Amino acid sequence: MPSTYSASYEPAKEVPSVIELPSVAVLGAGAIGKSLLKGLTKPGVAVNGSIYATCSSASRAAELASLSQVTVTAVEDHPSVNKDAVFESDLVVLAVNPEGVPALIADVSTSFRPGALVVSVAAGVTLARLKKMLPDSVTVVRALPNMGGEVGCGVTGVATNDSCTQEDLKIASDLFGTVGTVVVVGDDQLDEVSSISGSGPGYFYFFVEQLTATGIELGFSPGQARVLAEQTFLGSAALMQSSGQKPEELLRYFTSPQGTSIKAIEQLSAADFKKVLLKATAASIARAREIAAETGE
Ligand SMILES: NC(=O)C1=CN([C@@H]2O[C@H](COP(=O)(O)OP(=O)(O)OC[C@H]3O[C@@H](n4cnc5c(N)ncnc54)[C@H](O)[C@@H]3O)[C@@H](O)[C@H]2O)C=CC1
Numbered sequence: 358m359p360s361t362y363s364a365s366y367e368p369a370k371e372v373p374s375v376i377e378l379p380s381v382a383v384l385g386a387g388a389i390g391k392s393l394l395k396g397l398t399k400p401g402v403a404v405n406g407s408i409y410a411t412c413s414s415a416s417r418a419a420e421l422a423s424l425s426q427v428t429v430t431a432v433e434d435h436p437s438v439n440k441d442a443v444f445e446s447d448l449v450v451l452a453v454n455p456e457g458v459p460a461l462i463a464d465v466s467t468s469f470r471p472g473a474l475v476v477s478v479a480a481g482v483t484l485a486r487l488k489k490m491l492p493d494s495v496t497v498v499r500a501l502p503n504m505g506g507e508v509g510c511g512v513t514g515v516a517t518n519d520s521c522t523q524e525d526l527k528i529a530s531d532l533f534g535t536v537g538t539v540v541v542v543g544d545d546q547l548d549e550v551s552s553i554s555g556s557g558p559g560y561f562y563f564f565v566e567q568l569t570a571t572g573i574e575l576g577f578s579p580g581q582a583r584v585l586a587e588q589t590f591l592g593s594a595a596l597m598q599s600s601g602q603k604p605e606e607l608l609r610y611f612t613s614p615q616g617t618s619i620k621a622i623e624q625l626s627a628a629d630f631k632k633v634l635l636k637a638t639a640a641s642i643a644r645a646r647e648i649a650a651e652t653g654e
């Protein structure tokens with residue numbers, strides 16, 4: 358990756374008023390695809406041309422029909438819709454599940470506009486593999502977003518390869534900048550990004566669920582335990598954001614040496630919580646490597 362690329366990219370600060378993007382096709386409007394469509398149709402985002410979205414079923418297309426400015430079509434209704442959308446677009450987002458990527462690219466490969474930018478969000482499908490499957494006339498970027506994008510608070514790792522220009526990186530960064538913050542990483546780091554921020558929302562919900570279950574064991578009703586746990590996590594995240602302080606600073610500030618919290622934190626530390634997280638992320642990374650093998654790395 359050229360050394361001139363910044364380590365992180367924050368379009369919200371660098372582009373004060375309008376993020377401009379070219380005509381776009383989101384192939385596979387599931388959870389991630391829909392969050393990107395919400396970003397693309399926000400005020401302050403100008404797409405110079407059409408926004409196409411495709412999905413498998415007519416029922417999913419009906420669910421997305423209320424997205425203004427977006428033409429959503431199901432493969433079930435129009436089998437050629439992926440090809441048609443690609444033909445009309447300068448930016449193509451591959452947002453189907455990893456195992457569907459090879460067949461999708463095979464289906465649309467003759468329809469790309471020369472110079473089109475293809476962005477894949479598929480976990481585990483490597484840039485090298487994508488490049489091999491795609492025609493030489495297009496450029497490919499790989500990204501690993503997360504579900505925070507649904508509420509405009511996502512974080513996405515973006516990686517390019519040698520054939521990408523600064524302009525390609527800017528377009529990809531602006532695309533994910535519509536739904537949150539972007540971190541530019543090496544193309545060998547995306548499985549690790551996936552294990553931290555891609556899967557991170559799952560870890561968070563797991564912690565909330567576990568603290569709720571603990572509250573129930575301590576004698577609270579399920580409703581009470583849920584409010585106590587959920588509101589605690591929401592309040593703590595909001596405080597970290599509004600104060601701008603680091604988690605370790607907040608931890609020190611709110612954990613008095615003679616108090617109760619420190620006793621609980623000592624137990625978490627003694628259980629080697631970091632080791633647990635290392636094992637969890639290692640398992641996520643291993644699965645991404647398996648997906649790479651399954652999709653023909
Ligand atoms: N969900 C997450 O938190 C993250 C997901 N990803 C990646 O994003 C991709 C999508 O994930 P999700 O949105 O969670 O999955 P999803 O299952 O919600 O969405 C995939 C969508 O693609 C549609 N689809 C399948 N084949 C199609 C075809 N040939 N043409 C058009 N549409 C087709 C499906 O009907 C479905 O609606 C995956 O590759 C995943 O690895 C990456 C980072 C985070």
Ligand SMILES: O=C(O)[C@@H]1CCC=N1
Nearest residue numbers: 480551554555556557
């Ligand atoms: O669970 C998954 O496979 C996707 C990719 C990263 C987060 N969610």
